[in-house]
Amino acid sequence: MLLNTRPNKTQPRRHSITGEGNRQRILSAAEEVFAAYGYNGGTVGMIAEQARLSKPNVLYYFPSKAEIYDRLLVSILDDWIGKMALFEQAGDEPADKIAAYIRGKIAFSRIRPNASRVFANEIIGGARNLEKAIHARLRPQLKKDVELVYCWIRDGKIDSIDPYHLFFLIWSSTQSYADFSAQIRMLLQKEQLETEDFKAAETFLINLVLKGLGLYAESGARTRG
Amino acid sequence: MLLNTRPNKTQPRRHSITGEGNRQRILSAAEEVFAAYGYNGGTVGMIAEQARLSKPNVLYYFPSKAEIYDRLLVSILDDWIGKMALFEQAGDEPADKIAAYIRGKIAFSRIRPNASRVFANEIIGGARNLEKAIHARLRPQLKKDVELVYCWIRDGKIDSIDPYHLFFLIWSSTQSYADFSAQIRMLLQKEQLETEDFKAAETFLINLVLKGLGLYAESGARTRG
DNA sequence: GTCTATATGGCGATAGAC
């Protein structure tokens, strides 16, 4: 029977069930706090309050504030690189791949804006805590994607452009809807960015990039010549 | 005579010559420090060291760290909005105006990267210290520029796109060469971004945006069909 | 105007009871 396969005594694990839950709560709370106040501006006390734990209890699950931050950065980078892998899926045609890629990045900005902000803060500050991961993980992935774009250029499927700058453009323009949402919100005079705003951004970016690469020549006609 | 027109006794002024010089040195130092460590991470001691002054002497010229930061933000926003005014100059044709606009923004990223980073940090953190200035100064300027783009669309000079998102794209993609230069540098495997890198970025962005807007149909031919 | 010395407060981290 199913019930008998699991003995009564607790399985050996690094932390208890509630402990793992608390660790996750702390990381989520830290994401919110560091996004809003930066690493130095955010305090363990704020994280504790956000996670509904006491300050020493937070430091029971993590040895230090710096360690919380490091763990958080790694988890964000995992997610971020995961979105990049989208480039390997989603159809064979350049237009399909690029559109899916942009959609994935916009979705990340919409769903995990605070993760994007923590990441952005770290890079603005020099990315010292990400240097190894960028070289070891992000650069190889990017290199593969760049190679693919070069193939498209060689095969005459898209215009001849610099693939690196293409990716930098897609990253910055999609992430800005998370990182700089405060400014965008104020300029659009909205309380919050809504789903429709992200959809409008997505549509705009896909159309402009595809047409800018020489794809899309058929549907991009002007209203008048 | 010219010499007689200026009496010997010193003119009344808020601060002495050297004092104004020191105030400027402090703001420059603060720009560097806040860009690298954020507002909370940067200390008055670091600013003092960078400005070659003692810590209390810095606080003689400014009443508080917060006041240094506020003054710095205002001076950066002035410069930033100054670049936006470029949109009103530089030829009548949409292509000329947009190209000049992108060049101005890229130049800002190249010449004042730390200013861009301080600005970015503030916006990521919610732009609380910029809220008034954004509504009072940035939004009216943007609105004028957006109106002009709408005219171009109505006149059939460019494709029908959302002008707001066009400006957000130009801002984020140009600023990323300052704000995220650490990441870009690592991915391009360069010690520093050089003039040629900014030039490459500028060329890429201008070509992609112009073509993406339906301009540029003549020179944007693919290498093969 | 510039300095040394210091008051004051807040934060990260620990001790130790429960």
Added chain:
DNA sequence: GTCTATCGCCATATAGAC
């Protein structure tokens, strides 16, 4: 595992001599 209390450090800001 969770808490209260507290230590030690560092940063802002001021006092006051020069």
